[in-house]
Amino acid sequence: TSSAISGELAEAVNTEVAVITPPPVYSQIQVINEDKEFSNNVNAYLQKVDLLSAGLNYHLISVFGSQSTGKSTLLNALFGTTFDVMDETKRRQTTKGIWMSRAKQDRILVMDVEGTDGRERGEDQDFERKAALFALATSEVLIVNIWEHQVGLYQGANMGLLKTVFEVNLSLFSSPNKSLLLFVIRDHIGVTPLDNLAATLTADLERIWDSLIKPNHLLDSKITDFFSLQFTALPHKILQPQPFSKAVNAIGHRFELKHDENYVFDKSYHRNVPADGWSIYAQNVWEQIELNKDLDLPTQQVLVARFRCEEIAAQAWERFENDVNPVEGMSGLVAGLGDIIGPARTTALEIYDSQASRYTPKVYEVKKKELVAKIDTKLAQIYSHYISILHKIALQKFNSSVASELGKPHYTFLDSIQTAKSETLDTFVEAATEAQIAGTLLSFESELQSLTYDIEEAVSRLRALEAKKLGTRITRRVTSDLDDKFPKIYKTPSEDLWDRIVLTFRDVLVKSLANFEVEKDGVVTYDLGLGGTAAEVVIEIDQIKMEAWKVLYRKMREFSKPDSVLIRLREHFEDSFKYDDKDIPRVWKPSDDISEIYSASLKSAMLLLPLFATARLANGETVFPDPEVVPALERDEEIDIEQFPILLSESQKLPIQSDLKRIADSMYVDAKRSTIQSIRQ
Template sequence: QPLGSASPTISSSSSSFVPIDQHHVQDAIQVINEHKQFNQQIMEYIHGATLPGQIVGNDYHIISVFGSQSTGKSTLLNRLFNTNFDVMEESRRQQTTKGIWMAVSPEVSTTSSKKSTENVFVMDVEGTDGRERGEDQDFERKAALFALATSEILIINIWETQVGLYQGANMGLLKTVFEVNLSLFGQSKLENNTHKVLLLIVIRDHIGVTPLQALAETLITDLNKMWLDLSKPAELSHLKFSDFFDVDFHALHHKVLQPDEFSKDVKLLGDRLVVKKELFKPNYHHQIPVDGWTMYAENCWDQIDNNKDLDLPTQQILVAKFKCDEISNGVYDEFVAKHHGLFDDKVPGENVDYEQMGLAMVDLREDTLDDYDTSASRYNQTIYEQKRQALKEKIHAKFREVFDVHAKWVVETGVGQFATDIKKLKTRKDKSFFQGAQELEHKYVSLINTSLQLISLGEFHDSEVILDVKARFDAVVAKQQVVEMKAIIGRALAKIDAGVSKALQQELASPDDQTWERVMARFHELLAEVKARYAGTGTVPDFGLGTSDSDNVAGVERLQVQAWVALHSVVHRVITRDSVLQLMKDKFEDVFRYDENGMPRLYQKVEELETSFGAARKQTQQMVPVLEEMRTSEGAVVPRYSARAMRAAGFGARARASDAASEGSDDDSNSDSDDSDNETTPTPFSQVLSPADRDHVASRFKRETDAQFVETKRLVIQHATH
């Protein structure tokens, strides 16, 4: 029947064994029963037999005793380890239950009064001498495999009387042990595995006549001989007995005949184990932390019982993987619970303290990893580290959810404030827009970085939010650069507008054939002046905006084109149909009514009046050809840019209402088919007054001066007749 369903078999306390020293005695538990089943309750037993935290990780030892029935194995274990394994009663001489038993030693018997703190598990392998009774050598072999796969020290009993008898009791068992050991560790020995087992040969009923040294030499000779006789695979044949085993000896006096000496000998063995600690060595340990021991032992037994090759390193890795995962999942669940508590209610905003939040994250991560390390670090290093890394990544993924939410807010806010502040940037003599923008960007980027660094655990540099920051800032700067350049060009155009307007106003007092020469000269002068401000250092202009060379070149180009548009618009604002008419009226008045000295003229005769009137009108009318068209000695003024470029600069929109840019001044006017189709007769750029305007001005002027003439003539005639 399976062991799980029955209560674990605990060795009976009806045993006749009564310890001499009154120590606490620990009952044993059956690890493998006579049906070769593994006991599921080993871990419970270990927990029950030890104090919480008494055994941490690999801080325990396993010693097995192995050998023929009735060689005093259980007796030795009970005396040495204060356990309660079944001992055959003299009176009954029956075989004890077959199987593998284990007990936690509550205390190792020593000559010292101080209790040792070593944790020792003891395994008693019962009923292994199948060869003597001609039965079940299978179990003997499996038990040996199990003992070697788990134990650091293997105790073998030999009666003194049998030393030197090569075929004596237990020597056959040793052969099995050698073979089995070779199958377990042979292959890994070739890969420089340093693992060994200590064969502790205990000579029983040692009378003391033959010194232990001599007995040991004899036994070593026998062991070597046995090793040489062993049939080994060819690739392992060069390996020595000592590559696999350390051997040590201890002699016990006759238990019945020399009970005191026997007792002393047992305590001396205890001294060697836990006081002098000369028998345990690190390379005997199988490096399975106690939490994983049951799983490891059961896996090993499963492989052994199913006659599979028992590959110990693989088993160690499997156990390490399973346990490290289990530990990792456990600590991660706790982590998630704490994480919820700490961060779920933290809504991004002004009142989140990122320093405190970052510290809480670091603390939580460290606590979680510490918890993991405490339990997992003693498993196979590679697996432990792999699983630790995986755990760390899971932790970071969880933190990253928080990070992303807050980072988004921090970046949004920073970029938003930057966009507001950059609009208010005052360009000063000593600091260009670009320098100001850079300082501002630096300020906000470091504000963002500081906040994010606090909650990034130094890990999230690849976060999209962070990778995006630079682009976000660049976009704000680029947008503002466009605004700033527009403003700069706007100011330059205003300056040109004002300058040209002033020059024109001056000309209007008395326009002559040099008028447009001077106006255009002033225009070019103003344009050169504003361009000089953005001349830059080399051949490329610079607006101090941090814009690209090509943007700067395009900016200056736009400024120039728009300057022409501005010129056109100023001229048309100042010189209109009405303003020209008014100018002419004023001028006529001046010439007709006043003499060269500014004195009012008094006309005496009609002839005089007629001459003067004709001259004044002619002189006045001379203004019109000057003003009606922008013309210099080089001919009609033509912008240096194509109609298309002019329209792009806003010329078309304004011009279409009254005028249109001159076509054919540049190359690509034909490509603009839309406009060419509509405009049957394009108005030249240089045209200030249209023919209709001119007719209007001429007729109005004529009508008004005619009226004046008639009126004046009437006065002259009246005067003459009186």
């Protein structure tokens, strides 16, 4: 009929729609091979089926049961996998081992166990037991495949294996870590209702549980503390293909639909091993099983967490190093350094957090702390390197900016320094702040302190130079003042010659420093306008005074040069010998006592020599510098401070005396001759 046709058409359309988006078919991997070796390719497989970065968001299912009970057939029908199924025509055994495949349902991995049928060979029994252990240690759901006619046969093969599983479970988990046992009763004829079969199986399971030797703290435990139980049945696949596939579809819903009342997954079943750590975890577990060692799953989980968190931290660190590498060798200003190293830190920690946070929290935290410490140490190194560069640049800038300020025709030392200093420090702080990263302990305080110190030191040096310049200017004035005043004083040599010279010198010195005097609370101090501490100013003033005393030292010697002294003595002799009391030139007459006048004049001239030879005050003391300048003068190479007042040595005096005598003598002879001539005329 047409309605039947349209119904068929509708089905065809539906089928078409289904065909357009067929469920994915995934390849499989032999996790453990026939030689009981764990595969190296599990991570690659998980990557290939797109589950490696699933974190905890995946499920793992295993199947149990005797050989050739249609396990692989069931898995393939249920999950769209392609596990090997025994070829009916050849009765060929499939490859031994444990296989894994991603299921067509969302994020489910399925493990199929292949063994041999016989229970006669001890070796196979051993593999079966180990496989069961492995399945339990890793899987959330264990599908127990059992023929209907085996139900109630307490001695049946599956029940023996279940006893092993229960026993092992007690030793695996110190505290209950639940799993779901999903019994699938095969070749269900339907005469015995499922509920009856389930009741029989439950009773058997409880009997097995009771018969177990349990540790003390679990004596009162029930099977349901460790396992959730579900029961379902399937008709004969070959005899009732359509009801079989309908029933399989119904079971499939339990793995897919969260609202299904029989939804198989529960958070408490998960082994909490992130997908990217599963391979190591499973390998460790298998090795422990192989060595017949006691399995301690929580320890295994911590070990895996440690291993993986370290691996992930290493990845994060590598990325961080890559990111900061370009700035590590920097030698100058890097604009926006903080914007380079800050995100590098954030990215690295994000890499770590996104993967490692799924592992045991304690391990995750500890390794994170290590990573953060490592990163922050590196950042601190980079930052401290950078601020030391900033320091260097700042100091150069300070020096050049001061040089240009002090090169201007009219500058004020203090203002120039202050401007350069604040500009330099501002620039440094700005750049150092820009390169900081919020939330880290990067600080530039000590570098700023050291920069400030270096600047102060530079200022000190500049101040000393400036003081020296000032000193030179003052010394020049003192020199010219003394040059102006000393000749007049020397013109009238007398006993108080040196009192007048020293007085004049002090007067000139005081006047030259008068501009810098400041009176405060009745105390006179100095201010050269260069800043600096009181102690520094004292040193600078003493330096200027010392320079002035040096000028005096030189002038004293200049005015006491043997030639000058001879001239002065000669003038004195001439004045006395050639001029009378009224300062009128003598015209010698025969009655004059030339010898007498000659002797008196020479004696009086000779008496002046000690006055010029040693600087001695009227009170008999020699002229000597003020105590505050003595140390600096002692250090001065030009000056022999011991000899300060000694202007002519004994050996210098003798030629002066003899020269004067010779000159006087010749004047005497001239005088004598002139009287003789006047007689002759």
